[in-house]
Every structure is written in C-alpha cells, then in structure tokens.
Amino acid sequence: MKKLNDAFTTLYNGDNIVKLTELRYMPRWAVLLIDLLIVLVSIVISYLFLEKLHVRINFPNYIVWQRLLLIVVNVFFMFVFKTYAGIIRHSTFFDFFKIILSSGSTLFTILLLNYCTEFWLGKSLYLYPNLFLYFFISVSVMFFFRMITKQFFNILIDVKGSASKTKVAVIGVGDASVSLARAILHNPNYPYRLEGFLTKRSDSHKAVLLGHKIYNSDKFFKNSELVKQFDAVLIIKEIMSKHELEEWMTLALDHGLKVLKAPTVSKMRDSDLVGGIRQLQIEDLLNRRPIKIENKDVIIRHADKAVLVTGGAGSIGSEIVRQVAQFSPSLIVVLDQAESPLYELELELLEKYPEQKFKFVLADISNNYRLEKLFEIYQFSMVYHAAAYKHVPLIEENPHEAIFVNVLGTKNVALLSKKYKVNRFVMISTDKAVNPTNVMGASKRTAELFVQSLQNSEGNTTKFITTRFGNVLGSNGSVIPHFKKQIEKGGPVTITHPDIIRYFMTIPEACELVLQAGTMGSGGEIYVFDMGDPVKILDLAKRMIKLSGFTPEVDIKIKFIGLRPGEKLYEELLSNDATTVPTHHEKIMISKDPTVRFDEIEVLFKQIIKSAVRRDKVQVVTLLKKIVPEFISNNSEYESLDKVKIDAVERVATENEE
Known part of the structure; x- marks a missing residue:
C-alpha cells in the first residue's frame, strides 16, 4: 500500500x-x-x-x-x-x-x-x-x-540500457551459437544486445532464429549501412578452425567491428557464460592445439619425488612448478634470484595447492656452495633447469653475465645433479642456440654442449635431457606484451625489420613438452618441437592494432628501428649439420647435433669462466666462437672477430697451397 x-x-x-x-x-x-x-x-x-x-x-x-x-x-x-x-x-x-x-x-x-x-x-x-x-x-x-x-x-x-549495450552478431547457427544467443537474450542485465546471426551458408537468409535474422556473411559485409547497425561479432573459438577464426576476424576488423570471443563450449554449462565474454586477443590466433602428453608416465616420474626447478619464478619455470604440483611430488623446491617474483609465486602456490609441500629458495645458480647444500639436503629425483638470461641486446652488451648464469650456472646444476645421482636433469634451451648470431644464443648452445657431454662421462647415472623452444606467448619481455604497452600509449609500435619472422607457442604447451621430455629417451638427447608455421612480426603488429580498435598507420604508427645487435631475421630449431629422429609423439623430434667430449669442454669452460671474471668481453666472445664454431655475429661489435677468423682460415689455406 x-x-x-x-x-x-x-x-x-x-x-x-x-x-x-x-x-x-x-x-x-x-x-x-x-x-x-x-x-x-x-x-x-x-x-x-x-x-x-x-x-x-x-x-x-x-x-x-x-x-x-x-x-x-x-x-x-x-x-x-x-x-x-x-x-x-x-x-x-x-x-x-x-x-x-x-x-x-x-x-x-x-x-x-x-x-x-x-x-x-x-x-x-x-x-x-x-x-x-x-x-x-x-x-x-x-x-x-x-x-x-x-x-x-x-x-x-x-x-533502458540499449544505448550503452554492445550490439552483437553471433557467428554460426549451430547448437553452441544458439545457446550463447539464448543466454544473451535471457539475461537483459548483461552489456550485450543480440541483433542477429552471421553464417557463410546461403540457405538461411530468409530464416529467423530466436526472433532475429540470419545474415549471409558475403551479403552482410557488402552492405555498409547494415554493418553500421552492429558493434561487434561474437565468436566461439573452440568450434572454429584457425583458418576460420582468422577469416572472420579479418572480415570484422576490416569493416570496423570489434571481435569478441565466448567461453569454451564445455564451460557453458558450468560457469557464467555471457560474463565470460572477452575481446579476442592475438594469443587466440597464435594458439595451436596443445600437445597431448601421456600423463601416466609423467605422474610416475613425479609422484612422491623431490623436484627442483631453477628459474622457478620465471614464465617457463613457474608454469613447470604449477604443472608438476598436480602430480603430488613429495617436495618442490622453487629456486630463483628474483626476490619479488619469487615471493608473489609463493603466495599464489600456497593458496592454490595448500596440500603440496614447497620450499622457496632465493639463490644464484652461479653460487655452487649454496646449490650443493640444497642437493645434499633434499636428494632431488628430478631437476628442471629453467634459469637463464635471455634478452639478446642486454647480453650482447654484457657477455660475461651470460657466462656466469647460462654457462657457469648450468655447469653447477648439471654437475651437482650427476654427483647426487639425480634421476633426470631437463634443461630448457632456445631456438636461438641454433646457428647463433648473438652471445645469448651462443651461451645457451655452450650450455647444451656441456650438458650433453656429461651423459657419457665417467660414473654418470643421470639422464641429461635438453629441450628447445621458439618464442613463448606472454613470457616476460616477449614481443606481444611489448606491443600491447606501445598500443596503450598510442604508439608507435616499433619493429626491428619488416621481414622478421618468429615461431610462437604457449607457455603451458612449452611446459607440457618439458614434462614429456623428462620421461623420454635414455639421456643425451635434444628434443625439438614442431612449431607449426612462422609468424611475420609486421602482420602480428597490424593484427594487434586492429584488435585494439585502431587502424594501423592511421591511429597507431608502425616504426622500423633496425635489427638489434645479434638479432636474426628468422630463428631455426635445427643446426645446418643436424639430423632429426622421430619419437612416439608426432610433434616431438630428437635433434642429432654434433657433441663434444667432457674432458675437452671442461678445459674450455675453465678458460671462458676466467675471462668472464676478468670482464674481458672480447676474450669471452672469442672463446664462445671457439666452443661454438657456427656462432657468427650479426649486426654486432663482435663481427670483427669473425673477420679475423675468416682471414686466418684463408691464410692457412694459402700456406697449404704453397
């Protein structure tokens, strides 16, 4: 009343x-x-x-x-x-x-x-x-x-809310698309308003679905007045192939429409469907179907075992820790020298895995005494070695630091794994170690050679395994987060060269490969992954600009700044003189690279570490080129060392002829 x-x-x-x-x-x-x-x-x-x-x-x-x-x-x-x-x-x-x-x-x-x-x-x-x-x-x-x-x-x-709602066209007329459209219609408080359906079929243009028209895509995008009635297209990514996803995205962005993605079909029943709608990200286009690994072997290898992850607070290391935690090891020791990221990871893991026992260690892998105490106390069964310096320009300027971490650090962890009879040692390497053109890549190839040499060394019982990846989506310092920050600031987006290309994979995908590699082979192998098709970085930048709602070269400029010291136009996963051997998994191969005996590499390691202690940049790089003969500097101050080497080879050849 x-x-x-x-x-x-x-x-x-x-x-x-x-x-x-x-x-x-x-x-x-x-x-x-x-x-x-x-x-x-x-x-x-x-x-x-x-x-x-x-x-x-x-x-x-x-x-x-x-x-x-x-x-x-x-x-x-x-x-x-x-x-x-x-x-x-x-x-x-x-x-x-x-x-x-x-x-x-x-x-x-x-x-x-x-x-x-x-x-x-x-x-x-x-x-x-x-x-x-x-x-x-x-x-x-x-x-x-x-x-x-x-x-x-x-x-x-x-x-009441029509003025502020995003007017969307749902892609497709299948069950998943209809379920999504119905969820939007039945929840008027959501910020989306269904305006119709889009399909490539031509037999549905007169049909009406849930009271809304079904538009043929060809006719729809040719009618500019009709397109203006919509704000976005809504895609269910999991029901589309990569080609279809790219095609719809290109059509929508070229006509000024936003591209939204809905949750996976499996999540439609369990969670807030419409609330899970997000703007399509470039990662969605680069993602491929993840590797299907045999979890049974992985579980056996980790259950009730002590595991060490070096570089555990980094992009790859932290994901390895998350995945290993699912297999109930007796202990996971997470080691890193970065204090804040390690502390943040500790808070996350203790909340997410309250039953799992963790030990978070702040340490530098170049400190052998600090490392040995950990091996002595915890008697590790598995060691994942993800600690490394990886930024090419910084390492090119500071080659001695790469020796301390990538070379000496790897030597310390690997030798301790051998001494304390760790069952398996898995090293994370990079495609930049193949035919390296920079100090970072050469230092990682040097580490690979040392790890391989230990396999057949006297008294060894540890299986030493190496894995190589391309670029990882969303990792610290990678190109995609860098481009996002530049776009948010209004540009320009900086690219080193218009023709530069790279391979990409997701962090979970890379870590699944690492875990699988830990269960394969008899030791001494370098595992490489079928990375699919390479991506042109210029195309990547243009797509990211469009996905952000801007027009390349109009709203956001693209600027070419030239190749950085040591940077390649393209990366390789196999060296020129390497052959591959297939494994039981079609996406994983073994690279048969040249190896070096332990006694030979040990002498060279002592020399290069002494040079690093003296901060002798030229001597460090000279020794790297001796250890890794295929290391040819590119766009770098060390190119002169290659010229000296070439002149020396030509001089010897001339003397032999005489």
Missing part, C-alpha cells in the same frame, strides 16, 4: 512521468489480484459460453454461490502452491507447472464435490463442460499474463 500511496503522491505533486524503467518486479499482492481477476473473468466467460449454447445449468437459484465457491477453492490452492510468489520477469516452466497444479487441484476438488452432489441430490452442482472450459480458460490466461509481463519487463530493461 505504501507504493500505491507514493504513486498517488507523485501524481498529485505534478510529476506525471511514470518511471516504468525503474520497476524491478511486480509486487506479489498485484500478481494475486490479477490472478483473482482472471479467475472471475474465466468463470463469466465459461457461463456465457454455455448460455449462448442454450444449455440449462443445474441449481440456477444458487449460481452466485456456485461461482463464489469456485473462486474460494481456486484462491485456496493459489496460496497452497504460491502461484503468486515467483518474480514474473524470470518466469520459467516451473511457474507454469505451479499454475497447472493449482487449477488442476481446484478442478479435482470441484469434480469430487460434483460426485457427492450427484450421490446425495441426484444431479451435479456444476456442469462438467463448464468446469473443463473454466479450467482451460483460467490456465491459459494466467500463463499468457506471465509471458506478456515477462516480455514487458525485458523490453523495459532493454530500452
């Missing part, structure tokens, strides 16, 4: 604008009042119908009492089944079922009363056609009232 008083007060004071869009639901007393009115109208109609057919009713003198009794019984069952209690704008089949129960119980009660009056008085209180007609009319009108009210509220909410 207070709401009615407020309404009359508002009207009396002169504010005659009825704010219908402020309504959230219809009060229960109003629903009950309308249902009572429907009962009255249904009784009147049913009696009028019989009257028009000239049917005589029983007990005409008591017609008012008959009708009153029918109303009382029906209202009683309305209270029993609470037909008025639901929020009408969220009505479902369950609400319709309650109406059926209420009216059906009323019908059953009156039929029972009819049977009694026939037994006692010789004729029924109500005519049977009258009762069934009343039942049909009342149920139909009550249900119709709820559907109309529900649609009315939806329209009000839609009108």
Whole structure:
C-alpha cells in the first residue's frame, strides 16, 4: 500500500512521468489480484459460453454461490502452491507447472464435490463442460499474463540500457551459437544486445532464429549501412578452425567491428557464460592445439619425488612448478634470484595447492656452495633447469653475465645433479642456440654442449635431457606484451625489420613438452618441437592494432628501428649439420647435433669462466666462437672477430697451397 500511496503522491505533486524503467518486479499482492481477476473473468466467460449454447445449468437459484465457491477453492490452492510468489520477469516452466497444479487441484476438488452432489441430490452442482472450459480458460490466461509481463519487463530493461549495450552478431547457427544467443537474450542485465546471426551458408537468409535474422556473411559485409547497425561479432573459438577464426576476424576488423570471443563450449554449462565474454586477443590466433602428453608416465616420474626447478619464478619455470604440483611430488623446491617474483609465486602456490609441500629458495645458480647444500639436503629425483638470461641486446652488451648464469650456472646444476645421482636433469634451451648470431644464443648452445657431454662421462647415472623452444606467448619481455604497452600509449609500435619472422607457442604447451621430455629417451638427447608455421612480426603488429580498435598507420604508427645487435631475421630449431629422429609423439623430434667430449669442454669452460671474471668481453666472445664454431655475429661489435677468423682460415689455406 505504501507504493500505491507514493504513486498517488507523485501524481498529485505534478510529476506525471511514470518511471516504468525503474520497476524491478511486480509486487506479489498485484500478481494475486490479477490472478483473482482472471479467475472471475474465466468463470463469466465459461457461463456465457454455455448460455449462448442454450444449455440449462443445474441449481440456477444458487449460481452466485456456485461461482463464489469456485473462486474460494481456486484462491485456496493459489496460496497452497504460491502461484503468486515467483518474480514474473524470470518466469520459467516451473511457474507454469505451479499454475497447472493449482487449477488442476481446484478442478479435482470441484469434480469430487460434483460426485457427492450427484450421490446425495441426484444431479451435479456444476456442469462438467463448464468446469473443463473454466479450467482451460483460467490456465491459459494466467500463463499468457506471465509471458506478456515477462516480455514487458525485458523490453523495459532493454530500452533502458540499449544505448550503452554492445550490439552483437553471433557467428554460426549451430547448437553452441544458439545457446550463447539464448543466454544473451535471457539475461537483459548483461552489456550485450543480440541483433542477429552471421553464417557463410546461403540457405538461411530468409530464416529467423530466436526472433532475429540470419545474415549471409558475403551479403552482410557488402552492405555498409547494415554493418553500421552492429558493434561487434561474437565468436566461439573452440568450434572454429584457425583458418576460420582468422577469416572472420579479418572480415570484422576490416569493416570496423570489434571481435569478441565466448567461453569454451564445455564451460557453458558450468560457469557464467555471457560474463565470460572477452575481446579476442592475438594469443587466440597464435594458439595451436596443445600437445597431448601421456600423463601416466609423467605422474610416475613425479609422484612422491623431490623436484627442483631453477628459474622457478620465471614464465617457463613457474608454469613447470604449477604443472608438476598436480602430480603430488613429495617436495618442490622453487629456486630463483628474483626476490619479488619469487615471493608473489609463493603466495599464489600456497593458496592454490595448500596440500603440496614447497620450499622457496632465493639463490644464484652461479653460487655452487649454496646449490650443493640444497642437493645434499633434499636428494632431488628430478631437476628442471629453467634459469637463464635471455634478452639478446642486454647480453650482447654484457657477455660475461651470460657466462656466469647460462654457462657457469648450468655447469653447477648439471654437475651437482650427476654427483647426487639425480634421476633426470631437463634443461630448457632456445631456438636461438641454433646457428647463433648473438652471445645469448651462443651461451645457451655452450650450455647444451656441456650438458650433453656429461651423459657419457665417467660414473654418470643421470639422464641429461635438453629441450628447445621458439618464442613463448606472454613470457616476460616477449614481443606481444611489448606491443600491447606501445598500443596503450598510442604508439608507435616499433619493429626491428619488416621481414622478421618468429615461431610462437604457449607457455603451458612449452611446459607440457618439458614434462614429456623428462620421461623420454635414455639421456643425451635434444628434443625439438614442431612449431607449426612462422609468424611475420609486421602482420602480428597490424593484427594487434586492429584488435585494439585502431587502424594501423592511421591511429597507431608502425616504426622500423633496425635489427638489434645479434638479432636474426628468422630463428631455426635445427643446426645446418643436424639430423632429426622421430619419437612416439608426432610433434616431438630428437635433434642429432654434433657433441663434444667432457674432458675437452671442461678445459674450455675453465678458460671462458676466467675471462668472464676478468670482464674481458672480447676474450669471452672469442672463446664462445671457439666452443661454438657456427656462432657468427650479426649486426654486432663482435663481427670483427669473425673477420679475423675468416682471414686466418684463408691464410692457412694459402700456406697449404704453397
């Protein structure tokens, strides 16, 4: 009653604008009042119908009492089944079922009363056609009232928020697409408004789905006025091939539409479907189907075992830790020299895996004494060596630091793994170690050679394994986060060369490869991964700019800054003189690279570490070129060392001829 008083007060004071869009639901007393009115109208109609057919009713003198009794019984069952209690704008089949129960119980009660009056008085209180007609009319009108009210509220909410909603076209007309569209329609509070469907089929242009048109993509994108009625296209990524995804994305972006992606089909049943809609990211286009690994072998290798992960706070190392934690090892020691990332990872892992035992160690792998204490105490079964310096320009300027971490650090961890009889040592390497053109790549190739040399060294029982990856999506310092920051600042997006290309893989995918490699082979192998097709960085930048809602070279400029010291136009996973051997997994191969004996590499390691201690950059790089003969500097101050080497080779060749 207070709401009615407020309404009359508002009207009396002169504010005659009825704010219908402020309504959230219809009060229960109003629903009950309308249902009572429907009962009255249904009784009147049913009696009028019989009257028009000239049917005589029983007990005409008591017609008012008959009708009153029918109303009382029906209202009683309305209270029993609470037909008025639901929020009408969220009505479902369950609400319709309650109406059926209420009216059906009323019908059953009156039929029972009819049977009694026939037994006692010789004729029924109500005519049977009258009762069934009343039942049909009342149920139909009550249900119709709820559907109309529900649609009315939806329209009000839609009108209220239509200006701020994103008008979307759902791609496809399959079950998953229809489920997504239905979720948008049934949740008017979400910030999306369904405007239609898009498909490549040409036989559906006259059909209507969920009350919305189905547009053929070719005709749709040719009609600029039609395209302007939409803000975005909505894609379910998992039901499309990579080619289809790229095709739809290109069409949409070229016509000024945003590209949104919905959650996976499996998540539609378990989570907030529409709330999970996000803008398509460049990672979605670069992602490939993940490797399917044999988890049984991985579980056996880690369950109840002590595991060490060096570089554990980095992009690859932290993901290895997360995946290993799923296999219930007895202990995971996470080692890193970066204090803040290590602490953040500790907070995350302790919350996510409360039952798993962790040890977080702040240490530098070049400190052999610090490392040995860990090996001595924890007796590791598996060692994942992910610690490394990886940024090409920085290492080119500071080659001695690469020796301390990538070379000396690897030597320390590998030798301790041998000494303490670790079952398997898995080193994470990089495609930049293949035919290196920079100090970073050469230092990683040097580390590979040392690890391989240990396999057949005297007294060794550890299986030494190496894995090589290309670029990892989203890793610290990688190109995609760098481009995102530049786009957010308004550009320019800087690219070193218009023809530069790179391979990409996801962090989980890379780590699955590492775990699988830890269960394969007899040791000494270098595992490489089928990386798929390379990506041109210029195309990558243009797509990222478009996905951010800008136009390349108009809103965001692209600037070419030249190759950085030591940078290649393209990366390789295999050296020129390497051959590959297939494994039981079609995506994983073994690279048969040249190796060096342990006694030979040990002498060279001592020399290069001494040079690094003296901070002798030239001597360090000279020795790297001696250890890795295929190391030819590119766009670097060390190119002169290659010229000296070439001149020396030519001089020796001339002397031999003479």
